[in-house]
Amino acid sequence: MKVVDRITQNRTWKALFRIETVTQNRVWQSIFRQGYPSTDENRAKVILNSLFFHIHPVRVRKHTLKVTYTYGLGLISFFLFGVLVVTGILLMFMYVPSVDRAYDDIQILQTSVTFGMLLRNLHRWAAHGMVLMVFLHMLRVFYTGGYKTPREFNWIIGVFLFLITLFLSFTGYLLPWDQLSYWAITVGTNIAGYVPMLGEKIRFFLLGAKEVGEPALLRFYVLHVIFLPTILTLLIAVHFWRIRKDGGLSAPSPKATPDPPMALNIPPNNGDARTIFPRDPRKTYGLMELVRGTSPMVEKGPEDTVTSWPNLLIWEVLIGLGVIVALLIWSLVLNAPLREIANPDVTENPAKAPWYFLNLQELLLHMNPTLAGVLVPGALVLALIILPYLDRDRADVGIWFASKIGKKMVLWSSIYTTVALIGLVLFDEYVRVRSLVSQPEILPGWIIPVGLMFILIAGLYLVIYRWRPTLREIFIAYFTGFVVTYLILTIIGTVFRGLGMHLTLPWQLPPGAFTL
Amino acid sequence: MSQRVVDQSSILHRRQLSRRDFLTYMWLAAAGLLAAEGGIGTVASLWPRVQAGGFGGKIRAGDVDDFPLGSLTYFKEGRFYISHVEAGLLAFYRKCTHLGCVVPWRPDERSEDNLAPQGRFNCPCHSSIFDRYGLVHAGPAPRPLDIFPITIDGGLVIVDTGTIIQRAGFKESQVAKV
Known part of the structure; x- marks a missing residue:
């Protein structure tokens, strides 16, 4: 001592x-x-x-910091994007986008480069994680009413961020140049070919040739490493900036806050707001200002806030660390897949897209490709974009699922959609619409699927009608229908589709049919 | 007096474009033109120069006698199949008309036509099934397999892989008579 x-x-x-x-x-x-x-x-x-x-x-706002309000999903997506940029730049040192070298480079990366496999895993799983987190973030914003005035435009930017995230994943999927890449991109770009009028031209321009080959690899590479990330970065900047300009994250109006007016009567150590807005019993009150809102804000700080340092920043650090730890563990446990080198002569059976596109691929099994690959997704994106302009009631902003009826909407819409979808998929597999009606092509390709969609949409309204839902609650029901459809089709496509894309039990899938 | 002057100026404003407005429009038009030129120029310079992916010429497939009735022969380099149906020879482009997967010939599967008991095309992507005529028997493929024109010159079968023909169904006119 x-x-x-x-x-x-x-x-x-x-x-x-x-x-x-x-x-x-x-x-x-x-x-x-x-x-x-x-x-x-x-x-x-x-x-x-x-x-x-x-x-x-x-x-x-204290409300903004509640974990159960945001679950940090946007922040997690952002950190995953950060990981993707860093690992992506490192990968660029080790990869040449040419048909002669691409596959070899990936093999060398995995077998000879120090931490190469880990690097590739981190990039791959961060990309998948980002797709998932961006989607969940969208769900959070929808179910808490975060898209409503004045946040309509930021919601639209969010929709585009989701789409660009998907495109980034898709363009990256080709780069390893294995069988998985080659056929996923062949199928994916053929969908683009079904865009009415311009389809074949778009596909030709995208691939730089009639079939996936050298020009396609280079084009996808440039899109993947420069073009799309730049747009994504710009949109993220606008997205964050708009959060500030739109008044921070959405939150319930003060009326809905359960806090009594004496909310600031809290222990001194926790009293961040107290130091600025002291509660003084001798204080006399006068009318200081008229503000929007429906309840008196006496003895509350404006919107019940705390300083960002350290209250917000500590969460950002923790979430960032959590993302990195989780991603590292996942990447140490599970390797990114790499099949044989791409072979244009032999199509894999089954030839599957990455899991987040299998919902789309599932639709392609049941209807005309223009309908499944272009019109249905297009209509969905359009619906998401105009949603904030249709639903203008701000009463339930900041409340998960809006109301008790809103929660019922989620429950019953989920049940309805699950039953209907599984029924339809089983029907088309074992009875087959095309074995009942095959001619003319327009019947099984267009009329029956579109008709069924309208019947399902109308049917959902009949299910929820007895609760006399408001517009917002109706939207919750339909949005839930969309989400559940998305999930169920993804699950069916991922673990229930085997040889020839026929329904198979997950444990009987042929080797290679399940790939992330 | 003053009333008249005001009236005239308002009429003038209504009928004539002010110089400021005119210049604004011209600037906007110039900017629009520039953007359009830039966009079109970019697309034009990035437009693929290669037509068709490597194959695309005329290919000698063999003698007529090499293809007996009901047979199916695969030409990997030429990316086509030759099928001998009752009316004559057909050359199928190997791409599925649904989403472009290569359609493999399955000689052991149950036949969908009356030419032979076994053999059909099974697309691995979305399980479309085609017969020896290239016709769709199951799955989401919107039209039969695309074909290439065949010419038979002195018993020699020549396939023109530069011309892809889309068709709605089978017609006698599509085959090369043997």
Whole structure:
């Protein structure tokens, strides 16, 4: 003990090892213009003075920080994108987009490059994770009414972010140049060929040839590493900026807040807002300002906020770390698939797209390709875009599923859609619409599927009609229908489709039929 | 007096484009033109220069006698099959008309035509089934297999893989008579 004391209890040691040595000098103070953010003033300044922090507000609503409101899904998506950029740039050092080298480069990456397999796994699983998280983020925003005025435009940007995420995944899927890539992209771009009028031209332009080959690989590579990421980055910037400009994350109006007016009467240690808005019993009240809203805001800070440093930032750090840890564990356990080198002469059986496109591929089994691959997805995207302009009631913003009836909508719409879809898929597999009506082609290809869709849509309304739902609740029912359809078709396509895309039990799938 | 002056100016405003508006429109038009030129130029410069993927010439498939009735022969380099049906020879492009998968010939599966008891095309992607005429018997394929024109020159079968013919059904006129 004495030895330790002798070393540490002297001026030299103390001068070297104290925080002031680092911060009390001109270099440090030329970079950071405020003291340590332990006071509200410095906590405001640390946000305002930093390029990297200033996209945050100085103060953030307590409601925004509730984990059960956002589940951090948008942030998780963003961090996954960060991982993808970093690992993607590293992969670019080791990969040449040419038919002669691409597959070999991936094999060398996996077998010879130090941490190469891990690098590829991280990139692959982060991409899949991003697709999933962006989708879940969309669900969160929908079910909490986050798309409503004034956030309509940001919702639309979100829809495009989802689409670009899908395109990024799709273009990346070709690059390993194995059988999986080759046939997934062949099938995928053939869908583009079914766009009315321009389809074949679009496909030709996209592939740079009539079939997937050298030009397609180069084109997809450029789209994947520069074009789409740039657009995505720009849209993310606008997306984040609009969050601020639209008044932060959506939250219930104060009327719906269960807090009593004395909400700030909280223990001193937790009383961040208290320091700025002290509760003073001797205070007299006067009319200071008229603001929108339906309840008095006496003794509440504006919108019940706390400083972003550290309350918001600590969550961002934790979520970022969590993403990296989860991704690392997943990537250590599961390797990204790599089949034999792409062979244009032999189509894999079954030839499947990546899992998040198998919903679309499932639709293709049952109707005309223009309908399944172009019109239905197109109509869905259009519906998502115009949704915020149809639903303008702001009463239930910030409340999960809007109301008790809203929750019933979710439940019954899920049940209805599940039963109907599984029934239809089984029917088309074992009875087959085409064995009943095969001529003319327009019947099984167009009229029957479109007719069934309309019947299903009308049927859902009949199911929910007895609760006399509001417009918002009707939208919840239909959106749930869409989500459940998406999920069920994805699951069927992923684990129930075997040889020749016939229905198979998951444990009887042929080897290679299940690939992520 | 003053009333008249005001009236005239308002009429003038209504009838004539002000210089400022005119210049604004011209700037907008110029910007639009520039954007269009840029867009069209980009697409034009990126437009694929190669037509068809490697194959695309006329290919000698063999002698007429090489293809007995009901037989199916695969030409991997030429990417086509030759099928001998009752009326004559057909050359199928191997791509499924649904989503472009290569359609393999399955000689052991139950036949869908009356030429032989066994043999048909099974598409592995969405399980479309085609017979020896290229006609669809199951699955989502919207039309029969596409064909290439065949010419028979002194017993030599020549397939023109540069011309892909889409068809709605089988007609006698599609075959090369043997």
